[in-house]
Amino acid sequence: MKKNKSAINPRPFSSILFDGDERAAARAMLYPVGFKAEDFAKPLIGVASTWSDVTPCNMHIDKLALESEKGVNANGGKAIIFNTITISDGISMGTEGMKYSLVSREVIADSIETVVGCAGMDGYVAIGGCDKNMPGSLIAIARMNRPAVFVYGGTILPGCITGDPAKRKLDVVSVFEAIGAHANHKITDKEFQAVEQCAIPGAGSCGGMYTANTMASAIEALGMSLPNSSAQNAVSPAKMDDCRRAGAAVVKMLYAGIKPLDILTKKAFENAITVVIALGGSTNAVLHLLAIAHAAKVKLTIDDFTRIGKRVPVLADLKPSGKHLMSELVAIGGIRPLMKMLLDKGLLHGDCLTVTGETMAETLASVKPYPSYQTIIHGFDNPIKKDSHLVILRGNLASDGAVAKISGKEGLHFEGKAIVFNGEEAAMKAILNGTVKKGHVIVIRYEGPKGGPGMREMLSPTSAIMGKGLGKDVALITDGRFSGGSHGFVVGHITPEAYVGGTIALVKNGDPIRIDAEQREITLVLPAKELAARRKAWKKPAPRYTRGVLAKYAAHVTSASLGAVTDDDLKL
Numbered sequence: 001m002k003k004n005k006s007a008i009n010p011r012p013f014s015s016i017l018f019d020g021d022e023r024a025a026a027r028a029m030l031y032p033v034g035f036k037a038e039d040f041a042k043p044l045i046g047v048a049s050t051w052s053d054v055t056p057c058n059m060h061i062d063k064l065a066l067e068s069e070k071g072v073n074a075n076g077g078k079a080i081i082f083n084t085i086t087i088s089d090g091i092s093m094g095t096e097g098m099k100y101s102l103v104s105r106e107v108i109a110d111s112i113e114t115v116v117g118c119a120g121m122d123g124y125v126a127i128g129g130c131d132k133n134m135p136g137s138l139i140a141i142a143r144m145n146r147p148a149v150f151v152y153g154g155t156i157l158p159g160c161i162t163g164d165p166a167k168r169k170l171d172v173v174s175v176f177e178a179i180g181a182h183a184n185h186k187i188t189d190k191e192f193q194a195v196e197q198c199a200i201p202g203a204g205s206c207g208g209m210y211t212a213n214t215m216a217s218a219i220e221a222l223g224m225s226l227p228n229s230s231a232q233n234a235v236s237p238a239k240m241d242d243c244r245r246a247g248a249a250v251v252k253m254l255y256a257g258i259k260p261l262d263i264l265t266k267k268a269f270e271n272a273i274t275v276v277i278a279l280g281g282s283t284n285a286v287l288h289l290l291a292i293a294h295a296a297k298v299k300l301t302i303d304d305f306t307r308i309g310k311r312v313p314v315l316a317d318l319k320p321s322g323k324h325l326m327s328e329l330v331a332i333g334g335i336r337p338l339m340k341m342l343l344d345k346g347l348l349h350g351d352c353l354t355v356t357g358e359t360m361a362e363t364l365a366s367v368k369p370y371p372s373y374q375t376i377i378h379g380f381d382n383p384i385k386k387d388s389h390l391v392i393l394r395g396n397l398a399s400d401g402a403v404a405k406i407s408g409k410e411g412l413h414f415e416g417k418a419i420v421f422n423g424e425e426a427a428m429k430a431i432l433n434g435t436v437k438k439g440h441v442i443v444i445r446y447e448g449p450k451g452g453p454g455m456r457e458m459l460s461p462t463s464a465i466m467g468k469g470l471g472k473d474v475a476l477i478t479d480g481r482f483s484g485g486s487h488g489f490v491v492g493h494i495t496p497e498a499y500v501g502g503t504i505a506l507v508k509n510g511d512p513i514r515i516d517a518e519q520r521e522i523t524l525v526l527p528a529k530e531l532a533a534r535r536k537a538w539k540k541p542a543p544r545y546t547r548g549v550l551a552k553y554a555a556h557v558t559s560a561s562l563g564a565v566t567d568d569d570l571k572l
Contacts, residue, residue, distance in 0.1 A: 071247025099454030108136030129153025154234030156204030180467015204234030208319030210484030214281030223354035231334025282484030290563030309388025447480030448497025
């Protein structure tokens with residue numbers, strides 16, 4: 001790691017808490033947790049652990065935190081492990097509980113900031129293992145601007161049903177799609193139960209290029225995690241080593257004078273967007289990268305995704321739209337060879353700084369190409385899609401923008417008649433009982449950041465659509481969002497959302513809707529006069545929550561097109 005020539009104080013915060021006779025009481029409080037007298041002269045390094053048994057994504061992170069602690073202590077720092085919360089999207093999906101999911105991103109960021117700030121930590125490692133604690137960690141890192149390294153908890157291994165060659169690569173999305181298949185009598189009760197019991201074999205984040213693996217890859221591309229951190233199995237010697245090295249890296253960052261805002265530049269965010277597109281990553285990356293950039297005071301907009309997406313192809317054949325799981329990508333070298341391909345093609349900024357102290361180009365210099373036999377990562381001459389699958393749409397249905405996930409397999413155009421639901425549960429029931437039919441554009445509204453509140457993911461409806469065999473015959477649009485596991489012709493993040501009077505609130509059953517991914521347009525095909533009359537008659541619904549965290553969130557959250565952040569500068 002390159003040294004900063006200027007004088008470095010490696011204890012800018014802990015010295016205030018610990019030094020001097022008047023701080024004796026503070027020191028006394030820490031002897032019982034394992035401090036020795038000499039530890040108070042060392043940099044204090046936090047290890048933010050998202051461990052819990054709430055979800056398999058995070059069930060192993062307590063052990064990973066202990067490895068980071070070792071890395072800190074072996075390199076001249078003194079580590080303190082602390083916890084923050086995590087929730088499970090996969091368990092709460094399709095229920096009222098899912099409204100807390102995006103909210104948890106803000107709670108996690110706030111809680112890390114609170115502990116690090118209160119305890120006078122000079123730097124920290126943050127270890128995250130699922131969708132919201134990863135961007136939540138990065139938001140806190142950007143806000144505080146103290147030396148920090150993010151560690152990804154790692155991907156889960158595939159589930160399998162013994163003796164069934166067709167079912168040896170199961171994951172959580174397999175279960176959601178089995179619900180639709182079972183409702184459509186395509187699988188038996190016994191087959192349904194077998195998928196349920198075998199899909200999740202142990203620790204780690206959901207196995208496709210869903211939101212967790214997408215955000216891990218984006219964070220590595222930002223330069224905020226060590227090389228290969230995003231592409232390691234959760235239970236592996238490589239992941240344990242990654243944690244130890246992350247602890248060492250934070251101490252080295254302190255002495256080198258490197259801080260997160262030196263790394264989190266506009267170019268770094270462009271690198272992250274490029275890698276997310278090449279991997280065919282989750283639409284949630286749009287929401288989270290906007291929020292992280294906001295915390296870093298970097299001007300990033302949804303239009304940057306369009307600009308970059310015009311020149312970056314989708315190269316990875318990964319689930320949900322593709323064939324392969326993240327563990328298979330890990331086996332052939334992870335995302336580093338792909339990043340080297342992008343760099344050599346002039347699509348990555350090689351001069352961006354990383355937490356290693358080296359530039360992105362320097363970290364990629366010795367990376368070897370993928371083995372010739374692999375079929376997961378395509379070449380530039382044979383892309384999965386010649387431009388981005390993340391398509392920002394605008395039109396009278398989304399004047400502030402919407403995010404579509406168009407792999408190309410669904411087609412680039414859809415026109416149909418609206419079938420409207422004021423919430424996810426009613427839509428799910430209609431899909432499973434056959435009310436939704438070929439040619440429908442399913443409209444799920446009042447699920448936005450304010451209206452939900454919380455902007456629930458629509459994995460249950462999209463998976464039910466696929467399970468019912470309607471994947472190419474219907475579209476789904478919503479002011480909510482989608483899981484990284486969703487696929488099909490889907491458009492989310494419609495803004496303005498229904499709760500604030502967006503056009504999606506005015507749609508009626510039978511209205512014609514046109515979606516054109518090539519022209520990047522989403523249109524409610526009605527005369528302006530009719531829309532004006534409906535707008536005049538529309539009444540804002542009463543808030544669903546009037547107290548508690550959801551009420552506070554709804555009162556402060558901004559539009560999805562701005563990242564659904566809750567600390568908007570205009571409100572402070």
